[in-house]
Amino acid sequence: MYRLLIVDDEPSIVDGLLQHFQDNVEWELDICKAYSALEALEIAKKTKIDLLISDIRMPGKSGLQLVDDVLFYWPSCRVILLTGHSEFDYAYKAIQKNVDSYILKMEGMEVIHQTVSTAINKLDEEHRNRNMLERASLKLTVAEPLLKKEFFEALLTGDNAANVWRSEWYEGLSLRIELGRPLMIIAGKVDLWEEKTTYIKKMELFYSVQSLFSEHLPLQIKAETVIHDRSELVWFVQPDVAADKFNEESGATDWQALVFYLKGMLEPIQNSCRNELGIPVSFVVGKGAVEWNGIGQTFDLVKAAFKQRAVFGPAMAIIDLDKSDEWFKGETRKSAVPPAVEFNKKLKVLEKLLDEGDEKEASALTSELVGRLKQEINSNYIALMERYYKLLLVYLSALNSMDCYDKSFQDIGVASLSVMEPAAEWETIEKQLDRLCVSICHMKKEQVEKSENQIVERIHRFVNENLGNDLSLARIAEVVYFNPSYLSRFYKQLTRRNLSDFINETKAEAAMDMLIHTQLKVNEIALKLGFESPSYFTSFFRKMTGSTPQEYRETAIIKSK
Incomplete structure (x- = not known):
């Protein structure tokens, strides 16, 4: 939508143009009018003007002077000047001010209409070019690290790599590693923070660890890194195609050789972290040759390894997921649970559905998630309990956001949901969550409708008054x-x-x-x-x-x- 300001000291001309462009459905225009340059300037001081149609000869301040003022506030505004006099001096001054068109009023509405059409086409083209330049500039400067972080965070949570890359923001993002080519994942986690370590200090230390990693990494190995969830450093590593040091005789990448090398490289990094930064850091080396769409699943195993290390392992560990000691493998097998990537993604979808009040889809997804927990409860009770409470937290957050906890929710028995029952009694939990889902969605719709209706009523009241x-x-x-x-x-x-x-x-x-x-x-x-x-x-x-x-x-x- 563009905003058009029509200015003339003759009301009949302003009103005629106003009626013409209001009746026209070719463009979506918000039209403002003024009967003097001073009145027009007051509008321009408060409201963005995209297109100005102004008479030249007006008492007090001329149209040429108004153009200078409007362009001061809105430099990209397109300008069309009208006059009843064919005078070269006016036309020359208009051209000097880079005015789009200088039209004699006697030329009629058709000429004015066509001139406005041309000006709007220019605005459309400028808008497209400006968006392209802004995106390019953003990627080259401040936004590049943030966009990279968002891109890799999406992959870590299990999103499809091709779909993420096709986003207009990520498309063309400059990466050190080659998109689509297999890679390795290495993750680092501080074993123990000092009690008084602030968030800012933690970020500073994370960046220092990143710097140490980069210093030790040879030029023949490329890597991108991201700080995930403010707690883990994750590196995405690829050997250069020309790095024959990590190639098999066939020319294919020898991922096992790369794993051995990187594990050796991590030892001095760990020592520097302890001696120079004062923090113990453990690393998990993922299984080599991970496909881009498998990043989420691999990272799920990495997180599970960190949890197991916290319980069973020493500080400053280097865990190779493919070559771990038998005791670690054993403990991992005992506690193995299905990857959480898909479950967590569905929780985000559920959160969105509840916020939108989509009762049918939210209820179906809740039933699916409870069904999964019920089936998997015997594989690892603690891990599944964590997932159940994440599901419950989505509902509690939805309730809290509405700030309307009433007797209807008490009747559902929300308090009892905080106790995770054996699988045999989960039918009751599912029914309670379903009732809660229906109540939340109904209330959400009522709140939205009430708010929207109040806005419309306020608009109608203002117009009538x-x-x-x-x-x-x-x-x-x-x-x-x-x-x-x-x-x-x-x-x-x-x-x-x-x-x-x-x-x-x-x-x-x-x-x-x-x-x-x-x-x-x-x-x-x-x-x-x-x-x-x-x-x-x-x-x-x-x-x-x-x-x-x-x-x-x-x-x-x-x-x-």
Whole structure:
């Protein structure tokens, strides 16, 4: 949506242009009007202007002076100047100010319409080019590390690599490693933090560990790194294609040789972490040759290894998932549970469904997740209990966000859900969660509908109370604290009609009421409804009712007799 400002000291011209562009469905325009350059400048000081149509000769401040002021506030604004005089001096000055067009009023509406069409096409092209440049600039500067972090975080949580890469933000992201080619995962975790270590200090130490890793890594091995969940360092490692030191005779990568080398490299890094940084760090070396879509599953094993090390292993460990000692393998087998990647992803989906009030999908997904827990409960009770409480936390967070815990939720027995029952009694838990899901979704929908209806009522009240004042989209958006462009879409989506249609209908109804029940003259009614030009009011009224104001009044008088 673009905002058009029409300025002329002749109300008939402003109102004529306003009516023409309001009736036109070719573009979505928010139209503002002003009857002097000073009035237009006040609008420009508060509201972004994309396109300006202005008379040149106006009392007080000329259109040429107004152009300078508007372009000061909104440099990308396109400008079209109108004049009733074909004077070279005006045209020359307009060209100097980089005005899009200089049009004689006598050339007619068709020429003005075509000129506006050309200006809007330029705005569209500039918008596309600006977005491309902004994305490119963002990736090259501040956003590049953040985008890389988001990209690899998505892979660690199990997202499909191809789908993530196709995102317009990640597409073309410069990576040190080659997309799609197998890689290795190495993760590091501080074994024990000092009690008073602040978050900032932890981040500083993480970056120091990253720096140590980079210093020890030979140029023939490429790596990207990310700090995951503020607690783990994860490296994605690939040997250079030309690095024959890690190639088999066939030319393929010898991943086992790479694993052995990296394990040896981690020893001095650990020593430096302890001696120079004062922190003990353990590492887990993932099984070599991981495909990109398998990153999430591999990382699940890495996290499980860290948990096992915390219980059974020493500090400053280097755990090779493929070559671990038998005691570690044994403990891992005893506690093996299905990977949590998919379960955690589905929890995020459930959170979104509850927030949207999608009862059907949320209920089905809850049933699926409870079913999984019920089937897997015997494999590792502690790990499955953790997942159950994560599921319960999603529901408790949804309840807390609505700030409306009432008796209906007490009847469901939310408190009893905090105790995880044996699998045989899980049918009761599933029923309780399903009832909770239905109640949350119903209440969420009610809250959203109530909020939306209140906004629409507020808009309608403002329009009814300000029929003779500024009813531009920008002004109404101020009242309800909305972005003007979004307000237009929001209103249409909710009421299935344009806001401008409601304003016009309300003005027409008010005009009909005044014509029947008051002795006001037609031009007085026009002014009360914000029409500076009686002729434009007459044209507007005829369009809305099929008759002129005077004809409508006379017909009403005849019917009342």
